[in-house]
Amino acid sequence: MPAVPTVEATMLGKLDWSAIPLDQPIPLAAGGVVLLVILGVLAWVVVKGHLPYLWHEWITSVDHKRIGVMYILLASVMLLRGGSDAIMMRIQQAIAYQSQGYLPPEHYNQIFSAHGTIMIFFVAMPFVIGLMNLVVPLQLGVRDVAFPTLNSVGFWLTATGALLVNLSLVIGEFARTGWLAFPPLSELSYSPGVGVDYYAWSLQISGVGTLVAGINLVTTVLKLRTKGMNYLRMPMFCWTTLASNLLIVAAFPILTATLAMLLLDRYLGFHFFTNEAGGNVMMFMNLIWAWGHPEVYILVLPAFGVYSEVVSTFSSKPLFGYRSMVLATMAICIISFMVWLHHFFTMGAGPDVNAIFGIASMIIAVPTGVKIYNWLFTMYGGRIRFATPMLWSVGFMVTFIIGGLTGVLVAVPPADFMLHNSMFLVAHFHNVIIGGVLFAAFAGFEYWFPKAFGFRLDERWGKVGFWFTFVGFWVTFMPLYIAGMLGMTRRMQHYDVAEWRPWMLVAAFGMLLLTIGVLAQVTQIVVSIRNREALRDRTGDPWDGRSLEWATSSPPPVFNFAFDPDVRGEDAYWALKHHAKQQQLEDHSGPEYQDIEMPKNSPTGFVCAFFATVMGFALIWHIWWMVILGGVGAFATFVVFAWRDHDEYVIPAAEVERIDRINIEERRNLVSLAGTL
Amino acid sequence: MTMTATLGHAHADPHHIGRATEHPGPAPKRIVTAYGFWVFLLSDIVMFSCFFAAYAVLVDQTAGGPKGSEIFEQRNVAIETVCLLLSSFTCGMAGIAADVRNRLWFYLAMAVTCVLGLIFLAIEFKEFADLVARGYGPSRSAFLTAFFSLVGCHGLHVSAGVLWLLTMMAQVFAKGFRADVLRRMMCFALFWHALDIIWVGVFSVVYLLGGGA
Ligand code: HEM
Numbered sequence: 109m110p111a112v113p114t115v116e117a118t119m120l121g122k123l124d125w126s127a128i129p130l131d132q133p134i135p136l137a138a139g140g141v142v143l144l145v146i147l148g149v150l151a152w153v154v155v156k157g158h159l160p161y162l163w164h165e166w167i168t169s170v171d172h173k174r175i176g177v178m179y180i181l182l183a184s185v186m187l188l189r190g191g192s193d194a195i196m197m198r199i200q201q202a203i204a205y206q207s208q209g210y211l212p213p214e215h216y217n218q219i220f221s222a223h224g225t226i227m228i229f230f231v232a233m234p235f236v237i238g239l240m241n242l243v244v245p246l247q248l249g250v251r252d253v254a255f256p257t258l259n260s261v262g263f264w265l266t267a268t269g270a271l272l273v274n275l276s277l278v279i280g281e282f283a284r285t286g287w288l289a290f291p292p293l294s295e296l297s298y299s300p301g302v303g304v305d306y307y308a309w310s311l312q313i314s315g316v317g318t319l320v321a322g323i324n325l326v327t328t329v330l331k332l333r334t335k336g337m338n339y340l341r342m343p344m345f346c347w348t349t350l351a352s353n354l355l356i357v358a359a360f361p362i363l364t365a366t367l368a369m370l371l372l373d374r375y376l377g378f379h380f381f382t383n384e385a386g387g388n389v390m391m392f393m394n395l396i397w398a399w400g401h402p403e404v405y406i407l408v409l410p411a412f413g414v415y416s417e418v419v420s421t422f423s424s425k426p427l428f429g430y431r432s433m434v435l436a437t438m439a440i441c442i443i444s445f446m447v448w449l450h451h452f453f454t455m456g457a458g459p460d461v462n463a464i465f466g467i468a469s470m471i472i473a474v475p476t477g478v479k480i481y482n483w484l485f486t487m488y489g490g491r492i493r494f495a496t497p498m499l500w501s502v503g504f505m506v507t508f509i510i511g512g513l514t515g516v517l518v519a520v521p522p523a524d525f526m527l528h529n530s531m532f533l534v535a536h537f538h539n540v541i542i543g544g545v546l547f548a549a550f551a552g553f554e555y556w557f558p559k560a561f562g563f564r565l566d567e568r569w570g571k572v573g574f575w576f577t578f579v580g581f582w583v584t585f586m587p588l589y590i591a592g593m594l595g596m597t598r599r600m601q602h603y604d605v606a607e608w609r610p611w612m613l614v615a616a617f618g619m620l621l622l623t624i625g626v627l628a629q630v631t632q633i634v635v636s637i638r639n640r641e642a643l644r645d646r647t648g649d650p651w652d653g654r655s656l657e658w659a660t661s662s663p664p665p666v667f668n669f670a671f672d673p674d675v676r677g678e679d680a681y682w683a684l685k686h687h688a689k690q691q692q693l694e695d696h697s698g699p700e701y702q703d704i705e706m707p708k709n710s711p712t713g714f715v716c717a718f719f720a721t722v723m724g725f726a727l728i729w730h731i732w733w734m735v736i737l738g739g740v741g742a743f744a745t746f747v748v749f750a751w752r753d754h755d756e757y758v759i760p761a762a763e764v765e766r767i768d769r770i771n772i773e774e775r776r777n778l779v780s781l782a783g784t785l
Numbered sequence: 786m787t788m789t790a791t792l793g794h795a796h797a798d799p800h801h802i803g804r805a806t807e808h809p810g811p812a813p814k815r816i817v818t819a820y821g822f823w824v825f826l827l828s829d830i831v832m833f834s835c836f837f838a839a840y841a842v843l844v845d846q847t848a849g850g851p852k853g854s855e856i857f858e859q860r861n862v863a864i865e866t867v868c869l870l871l872s873s874f875t876c877g878m879a880g881i882a883a884d885v886r887n888r889l890w891f892y893l894a895m896a897v898t899c900v901l902g903l904i905f906l907a908i909e910f911k912e913f914a915d916l917v918a919r920g921y922g923p924s925r926s927a928f929l930t931a932f933f934s935l936v937g938c939h940g941l942h943v944s945a946g947v948l949w950l951l952t953m954m955a956q957v958f959a960k961g962f963r964a965d966v967l968r969r970m971m972c973f974a975l976f977w978h979a980l981d982i983i984w985v986g987v988f989s990v991v992y993l994l995g996g997g998a
């Protein structure tokens with residue numbers, strides 16, 4: 109029905125009351141619950157008088173540790189949202205045999221699209237970026253990242269993206285196109301609603317945030333290392349951070365350009381990917397996967413870094429084959445840009461092209477294998493402690509090998525012609541992403557939590573969480589391999605093939621185990637907060653660690669280190685603990701304490717993200733005056749920031765000394781203990 | 786564990802082959818800022834290369850519409866190019882003026898850079914407006930889509946550059962040549978020169994290659 113433009117219609121663009129899905133109870137209820145939770149938390153914060161604390165200590169903070177924690181918090185909350193989507197899909201496929209199930213197709217399609225988008229962009233990405241933010245400056249022995257305020261901007265823009273995706277629950281709809289919005293389905297003619305626009309704009313905005321984070325961390329690793337921290341003395345996690353962020357800088361602009369083209373098609377009638385006027389759909393495939401394959405390594409390389417740290421710490425041995433590990437990391441970093449076509453062998457580029465890309469894909473398995481062997485040899489002969497982070501790491505090795513093998517399998521073009529777009533593929537990438545990235549996120553969370561908050565997490569609940577998640581993963585995803593080989597394609601809202609049914613039921617049961625695993629981890633956090641006094645880490649070094657983050661207190665002071673650490677070799681802190689340096693730590697007659705300059709807090713990131721949210725929402729709904737308002741506001745925010753006269757404040761030497769003395773005092777026991785080892 | 790050599794060994798090993806040089810510690814702020822901005826510029830160039838690639842893929846998809854040689858006006862493009870190259874020179878002058886803290890030359894050089902940038906934008910805008918008026922807008926064919934996007938993306942960058950330029954002038958006016966202002970000025974100059982380099986690419990790939998055929 110052609111709408112007659114009224115004043116309101118032009119004022120509010122495409123937005124009107126029909127955007128609220130009053131006829132669809134599930135998203136409305138979900139949105140309502142989320143809204144209630146948010147309002148509840150807000151009310152609690154205001155009533156308890158925590159608002160000033162929150163504003164000064166967190167929202168406007170430019171401290172890399174705080175920003176890292178906020179990234180991880182965002183990722184954890186989004187994990188619950190994405191997980192709910194997963195539960196709904198598993199239930200749907202378990203019951204939709206010869207029936208429609210309980211989710212109508214247009215709703216089911218939105219769920220799997222939102223699930224993939226959220227899990228990759230708003231869970232996996234912020235989780236690893238959060239860990240890198242939290243840990244890397246500490247490991248490098250420096251006071252902050254290269255661009256602290258931009259760091260905050262990056263975080264808040266990511267949060268904006270997450271907010272917009274969740275807004276689509278209650279206002280309008282989300283994309284029904286899958287997590288990569290392939291055209292022509294995502295073009296205006298086939299997706300006339302605002303779903304794809306929500307998708308594209310939230311990724312554009314959070315993509316800017318990711319790019320900022322990438323630039324920041326690359327510059328930090330390359331330009332801000334403490335004295336003596338040569339490249340080949342950096343902890344492995346710093347190397348993988350470097351590799352991953354180089355990939356971000358090189359790959360995310362491709363995503364930005366590709367989505368910009370899609371948006372131009374949708375908003376201004378361009379013909380990049382349309383079926384008419386010479387547009388080229390396969391160009392989208394090439395572009396999106398030229399970003400997409402490096403993206404999977406952006407996620408998994410920092411994960412490899414986490415495992416390297418954890419395995420070496422809990423085996424009480426230096427990482428085996430450190431240099432080969434560095435080489436493998438950088439090799440993966442480069443090769444990951446040369447395999448993108450394996451995502452569409454079926455395009456029919458011809459046997460030669462397919463063979464080249466197939467072989468290139470298999471070659472990636474070589475440096476990955478090198479890494480696996482290095483971890484195994486690190487454990488070999490070590491005194492292994494099976495604390496929770498170590499459990500996740502060992503679980504990862506077992507799980508990831510299978511995922512890598514099935515990856516090599518689908519990298520064989522003739523096999524891929526059978527398995528492409530099947531449940532086998534779904535199993536493959538969950539195998540590597542859950543078994544690789546998510547396990548690492550959990551391992552890193554357990555491992556560095558004491559550093560961030562000053563108390564350890566409850567081991568018992570942590571182990572319960574691990575075992576349920578580990579077993580749950582296998583029970584959920586192994587059946588999908590089988591269903592895939594039985595011919596079941598991905599993204600089915602219902603089906604009529606009896607052979608698939610049992611496997612869907614098993615997978616749904618596995619999902620139950622996974623859910624219990626997540627709940628156990630939530631419990632773990634609650635229990636640990638309750639018992640925090642008993643779990644307190646006074647030494648700053650709860651795991652007998654090897655790298656510099658353990659050389660400072662838990663949580664570290666804002667300035668991280670009272671003196672720039674002077675590094676003399678690999679495993680800097682281990683050496684410090686076990687060699688002559690301990691004397692310096694014991695009777696601190698060392699250099700005089702000095703004033704320390706730290707960057708001032710700034711609301712720039714938050715305000716900027718506020719305007720980005722306004723602008724994104726306005727763009728989605730074609731509210732042009734609001735777009736301009738948001739744009740002007742964001743620019744003005746930066747000008748105000750640039751006009752500040754003081755962007756640093758000074759912590760006087762006496763205060764530095766006071767804080768540092770406490771740390772040294774509490775640590776003295778540890779050092780004398782280490783001396784007896 | 787490899788040992789680092791003492792100072793005495795430095796003479797025996799002038800090229801540091803046998804020893805690891807000690808990393809001296811964090812770089813100064815100026816270096817860090819410029820380095821980070823270089824990394825940003827590289828990422829921006831990656832984005833442009835996508836539009837270049839799209840142009841290369843779609844250049845023959847004219848869908849019955851005009852080819853490049855039928856719509857490009859080499860004379861205008863030549864003027865645009867001269868403006869932009871000259872503006873890079875004046876931008877360099879502004880950078881030098883900032884380094885020696887000479888306000889007059891700074892304002893003058895920035896103003897000329899701004900005017901040259903605006904002339905460039907005006908010519909480009911006119912080219913676009915004429916094409917749209919003749920029915921050759923970006924929706925006409927995939928070729929025109931790619932053309933408008935690639936050239937327009939560069940034009941948007943120049944517009945943002947002009948806005949940044951004016952902000953820089955205002956900031957020098959209000960705050961003088963503070964260290965942070967100088968760092969921003971350095972980034973601005975890098976940005977402006979990078980746009981020049983990209984324009985050389987646009988000029989060659991779009992107008993020179995397309996004009997002849
Ligand atoms: C030895 C290593 C690997 C190889 C050879 C490999 C190979 C492949 C191939 C050929 C496909 C496309 C199959 C198809 O669409 O028919 C694919 C899909 C995928 N892989 Fe891998 N892979 C490897 C490791 C990884 C890792 C480490 C990750 C993530 C951390 C990952 C994530 C993905 C994802 C997300 C998809 C599917 C995306 C989609 O279509 O929606 N892969 N892989």
Ligand SMILES: [Cu+2]
Binds near residue numbers: 404447448450
């Ligand atoms: Cu891939």
